[in-house]
Amino acid sequence: MSLIKLLEIEKNYPDGLGEFKALKKVSVSIDSGEFIAITGPSGSGKSTLLTILGVLNPPSKGQIYIDDIDVYSLSGDRQADFRQTYIGFVFQDLHLVPYLTALENVLLPLAISLYPGKEQKKMAKEVLNRVGLGDKYHRLPGKLSGGEKSRVAIARAIVNKPRIILADEPTGSLDSGTGNEIMKLFQSLNNEGITVILVTHNNENKKYVKKNFLVRDGLIEVNQKWV
Amino acid sequence: MGLTFLALKNIFIQKEKSLAFFLTISISISIILLLLFISFGMRNNLKKGYGEIEAVYTLKMNRLKLNMTYRGVPVGQQEVRKLQELPFDVVEYFKSLPEELKLLSLSFRNVSRISFNGDEIIAVGNFSPAGIPRDEQFFFAGYKLKNFQGLKGTTVNLPGLGNVRIENFLNETGTEKDNIIYYPIKESQKFDIIRFTSRLTSTQDIKKILTAKLPNYLSLLEISGTSKENDLRFSFYDELINYFAYIILLMIIPILLLFNVFGFSIIRGREKDFAILRVVGFKKKDIARLVFIELAFIGITSIFAGILFSIPMAFLIQSIGILPDFTIADIEIPLISSISFITALVILLLSGLAPISRASGLDPVAAFRTIN
Secondary structure, eight states: OEEEEEEEEEEEEEETTEEEEEEEEEEEEEETTOEEEEEOSTTSSHHHHHHHHTTSSOOSEEEEEETTEEGGGSOHHHHHHHHHHHEEEEOTTOOOOTTSOHHHHHHGGGTTSSSOHHHHHHHHHHHHHHTTOTTOTTOOGGGSOHHHHHHHHHHHHHTTOOSEEEEESTTTTSOHHHHHHHHHHHHHHHHTTOEEEEEOOOGGGGGTOSEEEEEETTEEEEESSOO | OOHHHHHHHHHHHTHHHHHHHHHHHHHHHHHHHHHHHHHHHHHHHHHHHGGGOOEEEEEEEEEEEEEEEETTEEEEEEEOOSGGGSSOOHHHHHHTSOTTEEEEEEEOOOOOOEEETTEEEOSOOOOOOTTSOGGGTTOBOOOOBGGGTTOTTOEEEETTTEEEEOOOBOOSSSSSOOBOOOOBOOOEEEEEEEEEEEOSSOHHHHHHHHHHHSOTTOOEEEEEEOOSHHHHHHHHHHHHHHHHHHHHHHHHHHHHHHHHHHHHHHHTTOHHHHHHHHHTTOOHHHHHHHHHHHHHHHHHHHHHHHHHHHHHHHHHHHHHTSSTTOOSTTSOHHHHHHHHHHHHHHHHHHHHHHHHHHHHTOOHHHHHHHHO
């Protein structure tokens, strides 16, 4: 059953006096538990697609259903609730808050939750343990290696137990070995049933993903195998 | 971890900005409050001290028109043009007043005298209420009656007046004594000028005392202060107080701007942080709450600090004696402080609206794009 359905999605950006069409009538479905790599040349619309999937960037036309919910018809507050419940983000630059410790960074999504403080900490520690940072709760991002920072970002993305993880070039700034470790982490999360969608240029990630969306000139070519 | 923790952490992390915000606001509040204290302190002190200041006043009393008769025959009206023409002793009158009111001088104009059928009528006389209905005891003109010699102290029946007690004998030179009778009138015009000094606080107070002791046939027309040095002194302080008021008013605008500038400064450069928070599920109102807590925490503590700092400063100014007319004892510090606190809080809230709305209104995608 499709978890995500994109129906004739268009995204236009103003470009001088005209418009630049980043996505042109894109229609795809993503099933629950898939592991998808969005690839394509720079400026092809990969990140746009990811932000649209992340309920951060409304399309110019078309509809997106996630779990049968027309997400962009929701109010701003409901969209925020939706993101908190359904989606975990991992950015290429990770965007960790530099003055918050690893634990506090992971606690961020819980700061507005109804969980009591102790429960929040328990959940955050659990996911940090899960990503292998059980001994670095109180390290600031500046004191962590690149791979560890990525793990914190992943921990922050999964602390709310989302059904979808969206990652933008998660291994882009990592060496090959660390990149593989991170991809394995995504793979293990995917094995637990989480749908993982990542934008990547890294061919080494081929072995982890189950499906490839090749974005080119605003159109998507769905490949069952990344070739 | 809640929003408050996050807000406090943000304040701590941006400690240079936070400290600058805190110090600027607290010092500004402190200066404003100190000016308010000085302003109120000096005003109160001046009010008290004004009792010691001798101001010279000019008093104008009603000049009256007299209805006159000659041997029982109405002869028309005559204007009384000097206070001496009244049955009213100004010197005695002022003696009866509290010592704060001291008679300085009297100035009269246009002594009036009319001759009629060989008898001279002067509008002079003492008050003689006997036989005159109470509501008509307004003022009395007098006859100079040559034939009434020896009647002083007796009551005579006069046409149109009934029984009138002959009270006194006066003439304009003071050498002859003539019989005078009085006749009630009800019209009035401007009267003569009396100059006196007062150590009372206000013309209202003076007016009250003067009218309380004034015979009912006289009324006060006008009191105006014309004192010299003391008035100038008061006027100087009054100007000074007004000047402070201007300063305070003018400082509200910079304070508003300061709050605003600092409000923006604590969100500046944090677009990425806010974008992250939006991405992880923070609603716009959560961001607004976060920034509000930060602004409110620094704002309220700085306002408090400003108020707390201004009080010992006020005592210090008093003890050093830079301002001789400044005493802190009568200033209602809690009231002024509370009003200032509330005012500053309102300014804080108003000026915080723009940065709060800016932070919460950030488009996370645009913020990331800008940063990347």
